[in-house]
Amino acid sequence: MTMLIPDAEHDDLHLGERPLIVCDIDEVVLEFVTPFEAYLDQNGHELRPTSFRLHGNIFSRADGSETPGETVSAMLEAFFQAQDEWQTPVTEAADCLARLSAQADIVFLTAMPPRHREQRRTLLSRHGFDYPMIATESPKGPAVQTLHGARAQPVVFIDDIFVNLQSVRKHVPETLLVNLMANENFRTLAPHPGEGVAIARDWPHAEALITAHFDKAAG
Numbered sequence: 718m719t720m721l722i723p724d725a726e727h728d729d730l731h732l733g734e735r736p737l738i739v740c741d742i743d744e745v746v747l748e749f750v751t752p753f754e755a756y757l758d759q760n761g762h763e764l765r766p767t768s769f770r771l772h773g774n775i776f777s778r779a780d781g782s783e784t785p786g787e788t789v790s791a792m793l794e795a796f797f798q799a800q801d802e803w804q805t806p807v808t809e810a811a812d813c814l815a816r817l818s819a820q821a822d823i824v825f826l827t828a829m830p831p832r833h834r835e836q837r838r839t840l841l842s843r844h845g846f847d848y849p850m851i852a853t854e855s856p857k858g859p860a861v862q863t864l865h866g867a868r869a870q871p872v873v874f875i876d877d878i879f880v881n882l883q884s885v886r887k888h889v890p891e892t893l894l895v896n897l898m899a900n901e902n903f904r905t906l907a908p909h910p911g912e913g914v915a916i917a918r919d920w921p922h923a924e925a926l927i928t929a930h931f932d933k934a935a936g
């Protein structure tokens with residue numbers, strides 16, 4: 718079946734008659750916070766997080782002043798423009814997804830602006846993440862709902878952000894929701910992902926949660 722997700726740019730999507738795993742990218746399959754810290758460092762700034770956000774937690778190395786919001790946004794834009802020089806795969810993500818892809822369809826769902834789509838596609842494929850990708854800044858719940866529809870197969874959603882997990886919970890309540898965040902500093906600062914969400918320590922733990930869910934569904 719070929720489908721179209723509104724307000725999104727995406728690869729061809731052909732789902733089989735098998736379970737579906739919808740997977741976020743930043744902080745889930747590609748490191749984001751850690752390489753962005755390195756990028757800031759190269760540009761004379763540093764991240765000193767005291768809360769779960771970038772804005773307000775970045776400071777000038779020259780005089781210690783807080784980096785203005787518009788400068789942070791401009792650096793984020795430049796970072797994503799050059800992401801293929803900076804972002805690296807999260808430990809074991811590729812191997813775990815490869816094993817899971819033997820029994821499930823995998824689709825990447827990234828909130829990245831569609832203008833960075835080409836760089837991201839190239840970067841993912843370079844690291845063996847050859848699964849179709851959807852890039853949209855629209856809420857993730859409706860996107861998963863469009864993908865999964867009324868299928869009877871199990872569906873899984875993996876993300877680091879509370880809002881995204883709860884959006885999917887609201888629109889596709891039967892989804893196994895898995896919270897995964899690569900960067901340890903930010904993981905300790907993150908708000909609890911909310912009710913009904915399984916928290917994975919790392920990719921092997923996420924894989925175990927997902928295969929147990931599939932086994933249970935298969936009876």
Ligand SMILES: [Mg+2]
Pocket residue numbers: 741742743744745876877878
């Ligand atoms: Mg993310």
